[in-house]
Amino acid sequence: xxxxxxxxxxxxxxxxxxxxxxxxxxxxxxxxxxxxxxxxxxxxxxxxxxxxxxxxxxxxxxxxxxxxxxxxxxxxxxxxxxxxxxxxxxxxxxxxxxxxxxxxxxxxxxxxxxxxxxxxxxxxxxxxxxxxxxxxxxxxxxxxxxxxxxxxxxxxxxxxxxxxxxxxxxxxxxxxxxxxxxxxxxxxxxxxxxxxxxxxxxxxxxxxxxxxxxxxxxxxxxxxxxxxxxxxxxxxxxxxxx
Numbered sequence: 001x002x003x004x005x006x007x008x009x010x011x012x013x014x015x016x017x018x019x020x021x022x023x024x025x026x027x028x029x030x031x032x033x034x035x036x037x038x039x040x041x042x043x044x045x046x047x048x049x050x051x052x053x054x055x056x057x058x059x060x061x062x063x064x065x066x067x068x069x070x071x072x073x074x075x076x077x078x079x080x081x082x083x084x085x086x087x088x089x090x091x092x093x094x095x096x097x098x099x100x101x102x103x104x105x106x107x108x109x110x111x112x113x114x115x116x117x118x119x120x121x122x123x124x125x126x127x128x129x130x131x132x133x134x135x136x137x138x139x140x141x142x143x144x145x146x147x148x149x150x151x152x153x154x155x156x157x158x159x160x161x162x163x164x165x166x167x168x169x170x171x172x173x174x175x176x177x178x179x180x181x182x183x184x185x186x187x188x189x190x191x192x193x194x195x196x197x198x199x200x201x202x203x204x205x206x207x208x209x210x211x212x213x214x215x216x217x218x219x220x221x222x223x224x225x226x227x228x229x230x231x232x233x234x235x236x237x238x239x240x241x242x
Contacts, residue, residue, distance in 0.1 A: 034241070055083055070236060098194065128234035129217070
């Protein structure tokens with residue numbers, strides 16, 4: 001009886017500890033911000049404007065549409081566009097530890113090329129990228145006609161790029177980093193990009209992560225070739241911040 005009683009007490013402690021760990025994990029996995037296109041329908045611009053996103057440059061002309069639970073972007077001209085959400089100070093996302101993106105590409109822009117040294121002008125284009133901006137201090141863009149921007153990490157899907165490489169754009173080299181994760185050049189596949197954002201920010205910039213102050217979905221197919229009547233085609237299903 002004494003042994004059985006001790007075993008029951010020990011078992012009870014294990015159950016309590018396990019429950020505590022589950023609660024801790026759940027708290028750590030709390031969704032801080034989410035973009036979910038699984039049930040989105042209707043006019044794309046109206047949908048985004050209702051959640052305080054803006055359409056800038058040529059993005060409204062890129063055949064945006066909701067299709068089978070995803071946002072589809074299919075530019076037929078050499079264009080550059082951005083969907084962006086700039087948070088007010090009271091809306092900044094604090095304590096973000098992880099980002100998770102479900103997305104894919106049906107056609108990569110022919111002529112995009114991120115290879116070469118960062119001091120060389122390259123044709124840095126993408127069918128889709130998701131940008132995360134940190135803090136509100138703007139850093140020099142390196143070009144008089146390009147606006148200064150805060151620190152940012154831009155996740156993109158490329159055909160020939162490497163998943164273990166940190167890329168630089170032609171501008172914003174002080175505060176901008178571009179990561180192709182994952183990056184195997186597949187077409188029509190849904191990729192899961194899942195990153196420890198706080199650790200990655202420290203790795204890239206050598207400092208503690210700043211609050212997230214803006215988000216963007218960027219498409220840049222300038223100086224690329226048209227194939228199948230379009231310059232690229234990409235989709236995004238969901239973005240989550242934990």
